[in-house]
Amino acid sequence: MLLKFTKMHGLGNDFVVVDAVSRKVFFNKQQIEKLSDRNWGIGFDQLLVVEPPMNPDMDFRYRIYNSDGSEVEHCGNGARCFAKFVLDRELTNKRIINVETKRGAIQLRVLDGGLVTVDMGEPSFAPEDLPFTAGPCDGLYSVMAGDTEYFITPVSVGNPHAVIKVDQLIDSEVAKTGPLIECHERFPRKVNVGFMQVISSDEINLRVFERGVGETQACGTGACAAVVAGIKQGWLSPKVTAHLRGGDLHIEWQGEGLPILMTGPAEKVFEGQIYL
Numbered sequence: 582m583l584l585k586f587t588k589m590h591g592l593g594n595d596f597v598v599v600d601a602v603s604r605k606v607f608f609n610k611q612q613i614e615k616l617s618d619r620n621w622g623i624g625f626d627q628l629l630v631v632e633p634p635m636n637p638d639m640d641f642r643y644r645i646y647n648s649d650g651s652e653v654e655h656c657g658n659g660a661r662c663f664a665k666f667v668l669d670r671e672l673t674n675k676r677i678i679n680v681e682t683k684r685g686a687i688q689l690r691v692l693d694g695g696l697v698t699v700d701m702g703e704p705s706f707a708p709e710d711l712p713f714t715a716g717p718c719d720g721l722y723s724v725m726a727g728d729t730e731y732f733i734t735p736v737s738v739g740n741p742h743a744v745i746k747v748d749q750l751i752d753s754e755v756a757k758t759g760p761l762i763e764c765h766e767r768f769p770r771k772v773n774v775g776f777m778q779v780i781s782s783d784e785i786n787l788r789v790f791e792r793g794v795g796e797t798q799a800c801g802t803g804a805c806a807a808v809v810a811g812i813k814q815g816w817l818s819p820k821v822t823a824h825l826r827g828g829d830l831h832i833e834w835q836g837e838g839l840p841i842l843m844t845g846p847a848e849k850v851f852e853g854q855i856y857l
C-alpha cells in the first residue's frame with residue numbers, strides 16, 4: 582500500500598501525521614517501528630493517526646504511537662501539529678477543535694501567528710497508573726537508579742511522568758538515568774522522565790527522556806508535568822516558560838481542579854509517500 586503522510590514537528594519533537602479520515606489506515610507494531618527508523622524508514626518520535634470521531638460531539642479522534650510501536654494516551658507537541666494538519670488539509674475550518682484521544686477529550690485553540698493552545702486536562706498526583714503505595718514525603722518519592730537515589734514527583738497528565746529537580750542538566754545523567762527510571766520496576770507501564778532545572782519562579786530548563794522513544798528535542802506533556810510538579814512543590818508560579826532543547830513552551834496551571842494550558846508552535850516540514 583502507498584501511504585501518504587505529512588512530516589511535522591513541534592519544537593523538534595517530530596511526527597509523521599496520517600489522514601485516516603479520508604481513507605482507513607491501520608498500522609501494526611512492526612510497521613510503526615520500521616517507519617520510525619531514521620535509516621530504514623522516514624524517522625519520527627511519534628506517529629499521529631487522524632481518524633473520524635467515535636463520539637458525534639467531537640470533531641476528530643487522533644491516535645498516538647511512540648517510535649517503538651506502543652500506543653499512548655497523550656502528546657502535547659503532537660496535539661498542536663494535529664491542529665495545524667487538519668486545518669492545512671481542510672479537514673475542518675474550526676479554530677477551536679474538540680478531539681478524542683486515549684486520554685479522553687481535549688480542546689485545541691488555534692491562535693494567530695502559528696501558535697496553538699492546548700487544554701491538556703487536569704493533572705493527577707496520585708494517579709492509578711503510577712503505583713506508589715508508600716505515603717508521600719512532601720510529594721516526593723525515592724527511586725534508585727543504579728547506585729544513585731533520586732527524588733521524583735510522579736505526575737499523570739494522561740500519560741505518566743516522573744519529574745526530577747536537578748541543579749544542572751548533564752548529558753550523561755539524562756542518557757544513563759533516563760532509561761533506568763523509564764523501565765524502573767515501580768513503573769510497570771514505563772514512564773517519561775523529566776529533568777528540570779528551576780531558573781526562577783517562572784522559568785525552567787527541561788530535558789525529557791521519553792517512554793518508548795528516548796530523549797527528544799521537546800516534550801509537551803513533559804513540560805506540563807514538570808511545571809505542575811514545580812507549582813505543587815512551591816518552586817514555580819502559575820505561568821511558566823519551559824526552555825526545552827528545541828525551543829520554548831508556555832505553560833499555565835492555576836491549581837487543583839483546573840486544566841493545564843500549553844501554548845507553542847507547530848510546523849510542517851514536508852509531504853511524502855512511502856510503501857507500507
Ligand SMILES: N[C@@H](CCC[C@H](N)C(=O)O)C(=O)O
Binds near residue numbers: 626647741794800
Ligand atoms: N512527545 C510527547 C509525548 C509522547 C508520548 C510519550 N512518549 C509517552 O509514552 O507517554 C509530548 O509532546 O507530549
